[in-house]
Amino acid sequence: MTHWITVIAFLALLVTGAEIVVSHPRFYWGEVGNIQTHPLFVLPIPASRDTVPTGYRFVMPDENGWSRYLHFEAAWVVVLTGLVYGLASLWSGHFRKDLLPAPADWNWRSFREVFASYLRRAPPDKSDGYSYNVVQRTAYLAVIVVLFPLVIWTGLAMSPAFEGAFPWAVAVLGGRQSARTLHFFISGFLLLFLVVHVTMVVLAGFRSRMRAMITGHTASSPSNPRSTHEQHLTT
Amino acid sequence: MSNISRRRLITTGLAATAGVAGLAAADRIARRYGLIPPDNVGFFGPGETLTYAAQRLMTTHSLAREFPRNMISKTPFANETAPPNEAFKRHQAVGFSDWRLSVDGMVARPTSFSLPDLRSLPVHSQITEVACEEGWSYIAEWIGTPLVHVLDAVGVLPQARYVVYFSIEPDWWESIDMADALHPQTFLTLGMNDGDLPVGFGGPLRLRVPRQLGYKSVKYITHITATDSLKKFGKGLGSASPEGGYAWYAGI
Numbered sequence: 001m002t003h004w005i006t007v008i009a010f011l012a013l014l015v016t017g018a019e020i021v022v023s024h025p026r027f028y029w030g031e032v033g034n035i036q037t038h039p040l041f042v043l044p045i046p047a048s049r050d051t052v053p054t055g056y057r058f059v060m061p062d063e064n065g066w067s068r069y070l071h072f073e074a075a076w077v078v079v080l081t082g083l084v085y086g087l088a089s090l091w092s093g094h095f096r097k098d099l100l101p102a103p104a105d106w107n108w109r110s111f112r113e114v115f116a117s118y119l120r121r122a123p124p125d126k127s128d129g130y131s132y133n134v135v136q137r138t139a140y141l142a143v144i145v146v147l148f149p150l151v152i153w154t155g156l157a158m159s160p161a162f163e164g165a166f167p168w169a170v171a172v173l174g175g176r177q178s179a180r181t182l183h184f185f186i187s188g189f190l191l192l193f194l195v196v197h198v199t200m201v202v203l204a205g206f207r208s209r210m211r212a213m214i215t216g217h218t219a220s221s222p223s224n225p226r227s228t229h230e231q232h233l234t235t
Numbered sequence: 236m237s238n239i240s241r242r243r244l245i246t247t248g249l250a251a252t253a254g255v256a257g258l259a260a261a262d263r264i265a266r267r268y269g270l271i272p273p274d275n276v277g278f279f280g281p282g283e284t285l286t287y288a289a290q291r292l293m294t295t296h297s298l299a300r301e302f303p304r305n306m307i308s309k310t311p312f313a314n315e316t317a318p319p320n321e322a323f324k325r326h327q328a329v330g331f332s333d334w335r336l337s338v339d340g341m342v343a344r345p346t347s348f349s350l351p352d353l354r355s356l357p358v359h360s361q362i363t364e365v366a367c368e369e370g371w372s373y374i375a376e377w378i379g380t381p382l383v384h385v386l387d388a389v390g391v392l393p394q395a396r397y398v399v400y401f402s403i404e405p406d407w408w409e410s411i412d413m414a415d416a417l418h419p420q421t422f423l424t425l426g427m428n429d430g431d432l433p434v435g436f437g438g439p440l441r442l443r444v445p446r447q448l449g450y451k452s453v454k455y456i457t458h459i460t461a462t463d464s465l466k467k468f469g470k471g472l473g474s475a476s477p478e479g480g481y482a483w484y485a486g487i
Contacts, residue, residue, distance in 0.1 A: 024370035031302070032364065034371035036310035049369055051315055064368060065480025066279070072487060073282025160366050161290045161446045161486030165297035176364065176372055 002085040003213065005077060010190070012074035016067040017187055023048045023064050027184060031175030040181060075155065082148060098132060099141050105134040143193050147186055154183035269396060269412065273465045273473030274483040287484045294486065295414045299445035302362045307428060308373035311365075313435030316404075316454060323403050323455060331439040336385075336423070340399075340460035343390030350439060353423055356380045356388065361420055363445040365452070368485065375436075377443050378426035383417045386461070395461035399468055400442050403455045409474040410465055410483070411444055411451065420445050423456065448485035450476060 025043035026035065033039065035052055046056035048064065089095045101110075114135040132140065156162045157170045157179035173179045201209050211217075265271050270288035274280070319327070326334055331350060339345035358380055366372040382398070398416040401408040415421055422443045424432055432438035437454030444451045465473045473483035 020370070023368075026371075031306065032308050032372045032374055034308075034310070034312040034373055036312055037308070052369075065482075068368065069279035069283065069480075069482055072286050072482075073279055076282050076285045156487075158366070159290070159487035160299065160364075160448060161294045161297070164299045164446050165294040167300050170300070176366060180370055 002081050002088075005081045006085075009074040009077040009081070010194070012070055013078065014187070014191060016071040016074070019048075019063050019067040020071065021184065022046075022060055023062065024052055025054065026052065027181045028177035029174065029181060030177055033177040075152070078148070079152060082144075086144075099137050099144070101134045101137045101141075105137075110134045111138075139193065139197075143190065147190050147193070151183060151186045151190060154179045154186060158183065272482075272484045273410075273471070274477035276472070283482055283484065286487055290484075290486045291412075291414060294446065297446075299361075299363050299420050302364065302374050304362060304376070306374050307362060307376055311373040311375050311428075311436070312371065313433070314367060314449065316435075319434075319455075320404060326403075326439075327434065334439050334457075336440060336457060336459065338385060338389045338459045338461075340462050341392040341395040342386075342461050343392065344388075346389045348385070350425065353380045353385070353425060353440075356384045358425070359419075359422070360426075361422065361445065363420065363443075365445075365449050367449040368481070376428050377422055377424045377445075378429075378432075379422035379424035379443065381419055382421045382423055382442065382459075383419065385423060385459070386416065391461050394463045396463050397461070397465055397473075399460050399462060399465070399474075400453055400456055401458040401460075402453050403457045406475055407453055407455075408469070409442075409451050409453050409476065410462075410468070411447075415444055415446065416461075418446065446486055450481065451485045 021043070022045065025045050025047055026033070026039040027041055027043075028037065029040045042054075045054070046058060046060050047054045048060040048062045050059045089099075111134060114133050153169065154173060157173055158176060163170045163176065170176060170179060173182060265284065265288055270284070270291055272283055272287040275284045334350050336348045336353065337345070338348065358378060360376055360378040362374060362376045364372050364374045386398070395413065397410045397412055399408060399410040411421070420443075424437065424441045424443045425439065426432055427436055427438075432441060437452070440456045441452060441454045442456050442459075462468070465471060469475065470478050472478055476485070477483050
C-alpha cells in the first residue's frame, strides 16, 4: 500500500521536477547563481524562459505554476507515507527482519556472489521468492534511509522560509545553489534505482511479483514465513 | 489467506475514526489560527495548506538569512519585466519626484506618502538573497523602510489579516499575511547596494518580502491596502499569482 502510493507520488515528483528544471537548466555551486554567473554545468536542453541563454532559438512552454503546486503536494504524500511506513516497519520488525543485512552477509564476498549469480543468470534460490538478498537489502535501505531523507533535506534547503528558520541546514550543504545541484543528483540516483528495480522485477517474472506485492503472498510457497508471521500477529 | 480478525477490524475502525476526527479538529484549528491560504482550492489545495500551515508554525518569527557584505553579488540579475506603461514613463521622466504610495483599507488614518515621506521614517538595510522560482538567485543590500513602520504610521487596525499591494503596472498585485507584513525584514525598498533602487530591480519602490520567492516582491508599488479578507480582490485567490497558476504562498 505505502509502496504504490509512493510510486505514484514519486513519478509526479520526477515529472514536475524535470519541468521545474527546464525553466533554468543551469546548475551552480555555492550560495548564489544566475545567468550572469559561472555555471557548474548546463543541461543541453532548451529552457521555458527566454531570459536563459541556451543556444536554442525557441522557448519551451512554461508549466512551472502547476508543476510547483504538484511537486510540493506529492512531496507531502511521500513524507507522510514514508512516516507511516517507517513507523510501521520499526514496529513490525520489517526493518530488522527483511531489510537489515545479516551481519554475516555484510561483506564483499556476499555482494560478489549475488552479482555473480545475476551475471550467470542463475535460476533463483527457493529462498529468493520471499526473502531479499544482501544486495537488495542494501539498495532498499540506502533508498529508504539515505536517498529519500537527503532529497527531502536538499529540497527544503531551497525554501526561503525554511532557510531562515534553519540556516545551518543550508550552510552545511554549501549554500542554496549547492542544495539545488545536490537535489538534482540525488533525484538522479533515485531514478537510477527505479530503473534497476523495475528491470529486476521484470526479469524475476513481472506477473508473479506483482501478484505477490498486491496480495502479500507468493504462489510457490504456501507456508512462507512472512504470511505465518502475519497470521501470528493478527490472531 | 488469513481471516480478518476481530481485533484487526476494531483497531482499523478506531484508527479510521481517530483519523477523521483528527482531520476535522485540524481543520478547525487551522481556520482559527489563519493557517489556510487563500488559494486552498481544487486538487492542489491540501498540499498548499499543509505547506503554508507547516511553515507558518515553524517560521512565523524567523528571520531571512543575512549575509556578510563580501557576499553581495557582483552580477545581480534584474529579471525582465513587461515594458513600462505610460504612467510609469511619465514618473520616470521627472525622476519619480511625484511618486506616491497610498495606504488605505483597515487603517485608522489612510495616508498618501511621497518617497521623501518614506525616507523620513526609520530606514534600515539588509543583505539578503533574492531567489527566483525558476532556480536562480543573487544577494544584494536592500535599503528601505520596514513596512511595519508605515503600517504603524497609518494605524493598521487589529482586525486586519492581510496586506494587499499593487504595482503601477495593471494586474500586478500580491498580498501577504500579517506575519510577513509586520516582519522586520519586509521592506518598502528605496535603495540597493548603497544607491537608489534601479528601475530594473523595481525602483523607485519595491516591496521586498525576503522570506518568500522573488515573485512576491512586486516592483513599482503605488498602493497598499489592509484587509481582513482576500475574497473581494481579483478572483478571491489572494493575488495575481494563483490566477496565473502560481501559489499564493511562496515561502517554498
